[in-house]
Amino acid sequence: xxxxxxxxxxxxxxxxxxxxxxxxxxxxxxxxxxxxxxxxxxxxxxxxxxxxxxxxxxxxxxxxxxxxxxxxxxxxxxxxxxxxxxxxxxxxxxxxxxxxxxxxxxxxxxxxxxxxxxxxxxxx
Numbered sequence: 001x002x003x004x005x006x007x008x009x010x011x012x013x014x015x016x017x018x019x020x021x022x023x024x025x026x027x028x029x030x031x032x033x034x035x036x037x038x039x040x041x042x043x044x045x046x047x048x049x050x051x052x053x054x055x056x057x058x059x060x061x062x063x064x065x066x067x068x069x070x071x072x073x074x075x076x077x078x079x080x081x082x083x084x085x086x087x088x089x090x091x092x093x094x095x096x097x098x099x100x101x102x103x104x105x106x107x108x109x110x111x112x113x114x115x116x117x118x119x120x121x122x123x124x
Contacts, residue, residue: 028112033051062107
């Protein structure tokens with residue numbers, strides 16, 4: 001038996017799966033961002049198919065805090081990544097072929113809380 005037979009099968013998650021999970025969250029709507037399918041809540045981006053050419057095919061961009069992004073990148077760089085284009089963006093790129101529906105659900109929940117957070121007041 002070859003090593004390849006021990007590999008886990010690739011996930012069949014598509015943006016349709018992302019949409020189905022995301023639309024289960026209160027106030028989330030299907031939309032577009034830069035002409036690509038997206039999910040938004042109160043007009044704010046939650047997740048989208050990335051439009052930038054720097055991303056790998058089959059990726060998703062999900063809004064998360066920069067701290068959460070660093071934690072995700074450190075925890076599983078096979079699933080999460082970032083390109084130079086997204087370095088200053090509060091989000092992370094996700095390889096849909098490597099994420100499970102359960103982890104995707106948790107990630108979208110994390111994003112939902114982040115996007116809906118109350119803005120902190122800046123000190124003068």
